[in-house]
Every structure is written in structure tokens, then in C-alpha cells.
Amino acid sequence: MNNMIKRLIPIAIILVAWSLCSYFEVWSAYILPSPLQVWNTFISMLQNGELFIHIFASLNRVVAGFSIAFVFAFILGIVAGLKPSLSPYYNHIVEFFRNVPPLSLIPLLILWVGIGEESKIIIIILASFFPMFLNIKKGFASCDSKLLEVGKVLGLNTGQRFLKIILPSAIPDILLGMKVGLGYSWRAIIGAEMIAAASGLGYFILDAQTMSRSDKVIVGILVIGFLGVLCDKVFSIVSKKFTRMGGIKDSWD
């Protein structure tokens, strides 16, 4: 049996069970709408463009927040990885904030920057910075000193050693950090939008709930899941281009 069929079997079972439950009205349509109703809602939301507005709003925030977080994480990761002597200054602070869920900061953020785009982007930065920072730091810190000696005996200066040895050897960790950071961004933005927003997928789900539209809630959840998987896939394809058996193809010379 090929894998596609194996993948479809559990989905088919869920769909059949779901259809049966709604057909025999095990729960009322208000609690569990039928698959068909969800599908129709999905199609009509695609047609009137409502869905795209929310996807675009969330995606926009993720891209902005994630990019800013990456720049910070990359620069600070280099410093932290290559200058371990500085770690007493920041290590405890990083540990502290790493354990504070970004969503718990929302009350303060709303107070300080309002409910506009800024508070959402700051939440994403806070959520995705730490996994990226820690992985990037590890990537730079774990560069093989034996390879660095090779650079030394071949007469490379400090800058060349960084570009030709330290950076390429850190790439797999950098990509891993970005992948984890992207996942964290998605989760954080949905949560943030459910608390204070006027657009975005999180807002859309909460809005549907207050309108008692369970079908829309389900559409929102499915779209979030699909977008997450899609992001991950795109990222895997991009990172495969860069990595090769734990290293990097000839793309860094």
C-alpha cells in the first residue's frame, strides 16, 4: 500500500465518523456542524475574500516579527557564541525571559503600545527570539576548533575564518533555530490575536465563537493547521538547498 493511501485512511475514518455523528444528531448542529456545512462555509469565505484578509493579516505580522527577531537573534547569537566570557552578563536574564510566556506580557504591552500592530509584532519577537538565539549561539559556539586551526595555517585572517569556517559550520543550527522560531511565531500570533485584535486568524476564530458560528471556528482551525504545515514544508525545501548531510553545499564560498 503506498503512503498516500495510508495517509488518507485515518482522515477518511474521521470524516465518516464526523458525518455520521452530525447525521444522527448525536450533538446539535450548533456544537458540531456537519463536514458539508464547514466545507460550504469555507468555500463562501474563499469567494468573498474574508479568509484571505485574515490570513494576510496574520502572515504579515509573522513575517515582520519573525524577521526582526531573526536579526536580533543572529547578531546576539554571534556575540554569545564567539564570546562566551560575556555570558555572566546576560545568561540569567535570557533564562528568565525564556520561561515567561509571551502571552502573559500582553496586558502590559497593550498598556504601553496599544492594541495596534506593534503589540502583536512584539509578541512574535518575544516568542521566536529565544529558540533562534539559543540555536544560533550553539551553532557558533560549537564550531570545531580543529577546523579553525586549518584556517589559521592556511593564513586566513579573523574575518575570513568567520566567513569560510565558523558561519558555514553554524548553518544547520541556524536553520533549525529558524524552523523552531517560525513554529513558535505562529502559535504566539494566534494567541495574541485572540486577546486583542481586529483582524487575523486568531481574531476570526474568537469572533466566530461569539457569533456562535462553530463552522467558522472549525474552518479557522483547519486553515491555521494547513498554513503551519505549508510554512514548514517551504522552509524544509529551502533549507535542503543549503544543507547536505549535516553540512552545506557549495553555497558559502
Add this chain to the structure above:
Amino acid sequence: MVDGQKHEVLQNVNAVFPQNSISVILGKSGCGKTTLLRILANLEPCDQGEVSIKTDEKIGFVFQEPRLMPWLSVSKNITFGLEKQKIDSEEIDELMNLIGLKKFEKAYPHQLSGGMQQRVALARALAYDPSIILMDEPFAALDYFTREAMQNELIRIHQLKKKTIIFVTHSIEEAIAIGQNIFVVNEGRIHAHINLEHHEYPRDVLSPSLIEIKKEIINKLA
């Protein structure tokens, strides 16, 4: 410095390594021969004494392990130390043929055997075009036949390119097979300097005169 204690590795080492010849530093494990080589390559600080090398000399180094960049193909590894505009593709092709890996230029280090990787490391040092090549037991991890082939390769390269080679090893046979000047190191000092310049290559390590020399070296090391 090991465990807060200072260890004196080398004392009163005084040696002149002749130009364009293969000098071998021979000694038991832990006698300080690698440290001596690393001091020559400026990889290790030296508390006392001095190393005098003509300042314009380029020094190449071949390590005990291949130390190739895992993310670069064989040909990119060989040209690793060179600036892009200085890469002469004909010369690199020649080097690839010399080490017998022309077919593998697009391969990555993990696809090669240990001996092949070490040959790439040697080619990388040669591509850098140094006048002095320092080698730290580069063939220690190879099997007998690969090792012998690599030794002959080294002698061939030496005769072809007239480089000064300083070779560290703990194998007496290897020292006798390739060395023109053998410096026997024991307990951080140079105990003997044996001149083999009049022995032509290829040498038969089992010939009576070389066996005599082997006995002499064993006595010096014991």
C-alpha cells in the same frame, strides 16, 4: 597547562632543519614531537627560545586527521585556502591527478575513505604552495599498504617540487623510509640526528645498512 599544573614539554631543543630536504622528527607518544611542530607552525606559544624561519616563507601544515570542511566538495576543499582569483584550475587538475582523486572532485568528504580524505588534505596543503610543509603523523591512521603508497607519493612530490618537509612520526620504519635527516626526540630533548641523505629512494627498509640504523634508533629511544 593541564589541570592547573604546568608541564614542561620541551627543553633545550636545538635543531636546524635543512632546506629542500625531508626532515623527520621521531619519538614515542607524548615525547613532545607534535608540540615542537605546532610551535614551528605558530599554533602553540613558546615560553622560551626562538624559531627562525625566513619571513617570506609560506608554511603548510598537514594534520594527523584530514580536517576537511564537511560542507565543501573535494575540489573546493583543495582550493579552500586560496583567494578566488588565485585559483589556477589547471594546477588544481594536476593536483587531483597527483593524489589520484580526479573522479571524486565533486564528492563530499563523508563519501571518501580515510586514506582518500588524507590525500585531499595533502593536496590542500600543496595547493597553498608553501615552501615548508609541516606534517604531523599524517599517515598514522592508514593501513600498511595505503601508508606505503602515501609515503612514496610524498617522496615523489618532494622530488618534483623541492619542498622543505618536516615530518613527525612515531614509526621508525616510516622515518627510515622517507627521512633524509632524522631527529630522534626523547623526553623533550633531541637525542640524536641521523643523516640518511646518501641513501637513495626508493629505499629497502629491510636492507642490512638500514636495519643497523633502525637498531641504533631503538637504542636511542629506549
